[in-house]
Amino acid sequence: MDLILPYLATLTIFFFVYNILTWGLNIQFGYAGVLDFTFITFVACGAYFSGVFALGPGQKSTGFEWILGLSWPFPIALVMGALAAGLLGIVIGLIAINRLRSDYMAIVTLATGTVIYGLVSNYTPLFDGFDGLAGLQTPFSQWLNINYNQFTYLWVGFCGVVMVICWFIAQRILNSPLGRTMRAIREDQEAAEAFGKDSVRVRLIAMSMGAVLAGVGGALLMGFIGAFNPAGWTSGETFVVWAALIVGGRGNNWGGVVGSFVVAVLVNEATRYIPPIPGNATLIPTVRNMLIGASLIAVLWLRPEGIIPEARRRFYQLPLLPGRRTPAEGVGSAGS
Amino acid sequence: MPEADAFLRVEHLSHSFGGFKAVDDCTFEIPKGSISALIGPNGAGKSTAVGLIAGALKVQSGRVYFNGQDVTRLPAYKMARRGLLRTYQVSREFPLLTVMENLLVPPPGQRGESLWNALFRPSVGRRQDAALASRAVDVLETYGLLPLRDEYAGNLSGGEKRLLELARAEMADPKFMLLDEPMAGINPALIARLDGHIRRLRDQAGITFLLVEHNLDVVERICDQVVVMASGRTLAEGSMAELRQNPEVVRAYLGGGLDERAVG
Ligand SMILES: Nc1ncnc2c1ncn2[C@@H]1O[C@H](COP(=O)(O)OP(=O)(O)OP(=O)(O)O)[C@@H](O)[C@H]1O
Ligand SMILES: [Mg+2]
Secondary structure, three states: OOOHHHHHHHHHHHHHHHHHHHHHHHHHHHHOOOOOOOHHHHHHHHHHHHHHHHOOOOEHHHOEOEOOOOOOOHHHHHHHHHHHHHHHHHHHHHHHOOOOOHHHHHHHHHHHHHHHHHHHHHOHHHHOHHHOEOOOOOOOOOOOOOOHHHHHHHHHHHHHHHHHHHHHHHHHHHOOHHHHHHHHHHHOHHHHHHOOOOHHHHHHHHHHHHHHHHHHHHHHHHHHHOOEOHHHHOHHHHHHHHHHHHHHOOOOHHHHHHHHHHHHHHHHHHHHHOOOEOOEOOHHHHHHHHHHHHHHHHHHHHOOOOOOOOOOOOHHHOOOOOOOOOHHHOOOOOOO | OOOOOEEEEEEEEEEEEOOEEEEEEEEEEEEOOOEEEEEOOOOOOHHHHHHHHHOOOOOOEEEEEEOOEEOOOOOHHHHHHOOEEEEOOOOOOOOOOEHHHHHHOOOOOOHHHOHHHHHHOHHHHHHHHHHHHHHHHHHHHHOOOHHHOOOEHHHOOHHHHHHHHHHHHHHOOOOEEEEEOOOOOOOHHHHHHHHHHHHHHHHHHOOEEEEEOOOHHHHHHHOOEEEEEEOOEEEEEEOHHHHHOOHHHHHHHHOOOOOHHHHO
């Protein structure tokens, strides 16, 4: 019991965080069709900035150096991390989202992410280079006197609350005219422009809102682990989020939940705590990556829309003005 | 300067793909409130001219005036916001949106499209959607598409997609519709209905039309003025009856066959 509960709590935290990440990528790709192949960069941005807002000042003499170091309370640092990620989303979006050549989006995001990765992991005054940030005081510990296990349970609750807020953000965008325009642009960018839609503006909104959720997820990881460094955001991590979204089903947020549970929790995180097999330390990570790849291929073959496909919006979901007849009063049979 | 009654005016428009001049010094004007046609052999550059006018292609040389203003090189979405709407030779519906949703995308001035309203005031978008949906029901009914409202647009038949294209354009409240072969692949009974719709929109909503069309019976029936293009140039302008007397037009197009360049 002493081991199982904290373990389950840890898995729950990862589940909640991956839900937020998958919804973020869903806003970018599932809604607006933006091929963001550097999603993890936004996660890292949220983690780093929440870190340097919450940590004390770094000191070159002690071998730890980073910008800011403001010692702000963690919840505020989290918001700052999310905002920083959102801004980075706009910057990378401006580079990658070009009205004429949308097919280059994927490779440009990847390239930009690689540049940022090289910069952050080598330029130590920013986020302490490859050693990264460390030594974050447990969030809330300035107000509460709790041990580490109690903190883990508290963090489950905190992540839960943040996740619900993110769910509302993602759902409200999806169900608004903005979400409809995003999906129209995803379906046919040129035709949407021919109807007066500014596809660059709308895709930038999707890019930066997805990045905000990514930043929130990164900040939650930072707060939980207390440290963050470049080993934690290699491009393989972007692949995990993509796999979760594709396996679960894009264009709807329940698909994201299923995908993050299957891919990120069951396969990715749960296997992380299996003790390494003696003499073959890389076996488990290798098998894990193969499992994720195989589940992705299986879904694309058997059920390309994902486990939970995008829901068809039926007309009666739209409220009509008073006095209009509704489809229930019989206009003819609905299609299919 | 464009004349007062020319709603759309194209001057010396040229465009080449690589070294190939698809549109070559093309000049014509379309009077306000007219239904005009742009005809010419396959490969004459009609669709390219449509793309240039609508802002989907960047004009290389020449000028486009719309509604008294120079709109050369304005991007497509800005042309649409000024009231010039184009459709495509091959239907470009949003396949994974339902027919109803396809009609709710075009209307201009949707306040629910702002991020602020989407996040914090969803009722703004919902209320506007309710009004747009009732209007869309009327439009769908006019085009006989109401029973298909919940179908994915990608599942419609070719003819139904053409009707959807026009219905969708109508929802955008345009001043000018640039239709690239709206009747392509449509049976005669439906053609009669489509040209009825075009005339209704001109008479009731005052929309000016320019149709690219190969069906000369339709052109003769509904168009006030015809522009003939061949080899990227405007060859002639006038009524269909006048053009039938024009030996150049007869040789280039009415006599049949491909564009000269394509035949060699
Ligand atoms: N993107 C492109 N790249 C290269 N060549 C092109 C391109 N688009 C059109 N062309 C060429 O330009 C010429 C004019 O094409 P366009 O589509 O404008 O003809 P059209 O008059 O619309 O013909 P149709 O009646 O068959 O639709 C053709 O010879 C075509 O091959
Ligand atoms: Mg054409």
